[in-house]
Amino acid sequence: MMGKIGILSALLILFSYCGYLQPELLAEKKPSETDYCVECHKGLSGSLKTAVDDWKKSRHSKIGTCNICHQGNSGINDKRQAKAPASGYIGRPDRRMNIDFCGRGGCHSEHINNFKIGPHYKIMLRDGKPDCLSCHGFHRIEMPSSVIIKETACIKCHSREDFGNFTMILGNMEKGMEKVSENIDYLKSKSIDVVPYQKRYVQSKVFLNQFVHSMSKEDIKSTRKIIELQIENLSRETSGLYSLTKRLDIFYIIIVSFGLIVIAGISIYTFLTYMQRK
Numbered sequence: 001m002m003g004k005i006g007i008l009s010a011l012l013i014l015f016s017y018c019g020y021l022q023p024e025l026l027a028e029k030k031p032s033e034t035d036y037c038v039e040c041h042k043g044l045s046g047s048l049k050t051a052v053d054d055w056k057k058s059r060h061s062k063i064g065t066c067n068i069c070h071q072g073n074s075g076i077n078d079k080r081q082a083k084a085p086a087s088g089y090i091g092r093p094d095r096r097m098n099i100d101f102c103g104r105g106g107c108h109s110e111h112i113n114n115f116k117i118g119p120h121y122k123i124m125l126r127d128g129k130p131d132c133l134s135c136h137g138f139h140r141i142e143m144p145s146s147v148i149i150k151e152t153a154c155i156k157c158h159s160r161e162d163f164g165n166f167t168m169i170l171g172n173m174e175k176g177m178e179k180v181s182e183n184i185d186y187l188k189s190k191s192i193d194v195v196p197y198q199k200r201y202v203q204s205k206v207f208l209n210q211f212v213h214s215m216s217k218e219d220i221k222s223t224r225k226i227i228e229l230q231i232e233n234l235s236r237e238t239s240g241l242y243s244l245t246k247r248l249d250i251f252y253i254i255i256v257s258f259g260l261i262v263i264a265g266i267s268i269y270t271f272l273t274y275m276q277r278k
């Protein structure tokens with residue numbers, strides 16, 4: 001029962017990130033209708049076409065088409081009408097406004113709020129960068145991790161050394177989380193109650209997201225400590241259970257083998273004495 005609740009709430013968190021719970025955006029396009037944004041742009045050239053190829057590889061292609069970001073009328077095969085002002089169409093958003101663009105329809109509010117408390121927000125309002133696009137790109141947005149953060153987006157203002165340190169800290173956190181996740185999967189396959197660990201794992205993810213997106217002085221100091229401590233504890237506890245379960249497995253195999261040998265011995269003995277009596 002607890003396992004099911006865990007899975008359900010994990011799914012709910014995933015879907016509520018954006019898309020599934022946003023009928024006002026998705027209502028514009030039913031899956032069976034032809035989407036003329038994609039159909040027309042597929043046949044164009046240069047960046048007008050690569051937009052479609054890149055979008056197809058992105059996570060956004062799983063929840064909708066071009067108009068979840070650009071809006072416009074996707075059901076009309078005419079470039080002017082598709083982009084009529086009344087349709088809310090935005091082609092190339094001003095980078096100083098990209099937070100609003102990524103936040104349309106209530107999407108990504110958590111990440112945006114975190115970004116707003118950090119030092120980069122004010123700079124973005126003035127210069128347009130660094131913004132969400134600096135790290136995530138725009139059409140080919142895939143599952144993010146520390147490797148998406150490119151030096152070129154940062155060393156205009158930070159030293160190479162600081163950049164290296166920051167991505168190393170983040171990379172180590174991710175490695176730790178991965179290990180915990182593997183342990184949890186293994187324990188789950190052994191029918192052990194992992195819900196408390198899963199809850200703490202999700203909580204650490206939330207802190208990690210805050211750390212990456214705000215980069216405020218407090219987050220760099222205290223949130224970093226909290227995450228590292230949580231990962232260390234989770235890793236130790238789940239690794240302990242992991243080796244205990246492995247040892248119990250071996251113990252179980254020995255006991256079963258021993259039991260089988262004893263049963264076989266008794267059977268042979270009984271059979272032999274039976275034969276002798278005959």
Ligand code: HEC
Nearest residue numbers: 036037040066067070071072073074077078079082091092
């Ligand atoms: C009938 C073809 C056609 C349709 C339908 C169409 N486009 Fe375009 N789109 C173009 C062409 C051609 C351009 C290049 C600029 C121009 O010629 O106006 C373009 C340019 C763009 C640009 C670049 C910025 C700009 O405004 O110039 C974006 C973004 C874009 N389209 C998104 C969309 C979206 C979103 C939809 C659906 C709501 C859509 N397009 C529907 C043909 C089309």
Ligand code: HEC
Nearest residue numbers: 037038041047048051052055060065066069091092093138
């Ligand atoms: C995740 C949101 C998102 C989705 C989905 C999306 N776009 Fe874009 N698109 C953007 C952003 C942001 C920019 C502006 C990038 C910049 O500032 O350079 C952009 C720019 C463009 C441009 C300008 C050309 C360029 O490379 O700068 C075209 C054309 C375009 N989009 C077409 C499309 C089409 C066609 C689709 C659907 C297949 C689509 N977009 C889906 C966010 C999106």
Ligand code: HEC
Nearest residue numbers: 099102108111112115131132135144145146149208209212
């Ligand atoms: C400094 C680089 C950087 C900037 C700027 C940035 N992100 Fe991220 N983002 C990341 C990284 C790295 C991750 C992966 C973090 C993790 O491991 O949980 C991520 C994760 C995410 C996720 C979670 C995806 C998932 O499936 O869990 C979303 C959504 C997101 N970012 C949106 C945004 C938005 C919106 C903005 C602008 C307000 C933004 N990001 C700005 C680096 C960045």
Ligand code: HEC
Nearest residue numbers: 119123129130134135149153154156157158166215216220
């Ligand atoms: C346009 C300049 C600019 C760019 C580009 C920029 N930053 Fe910053 N960053 C700043 C400023 C200013 C601060 C606040 C420094 C302070 O308060 O001492 C800051 C703070 C930080 C901090 C907090 C630690 C510290 O030094 O205070 C980190 C981590 C950070 N940035 C990482 C990045 C990363 C990663 C990128 C690339 C995606 C990036 N920054 C791009 C200007 C920039």
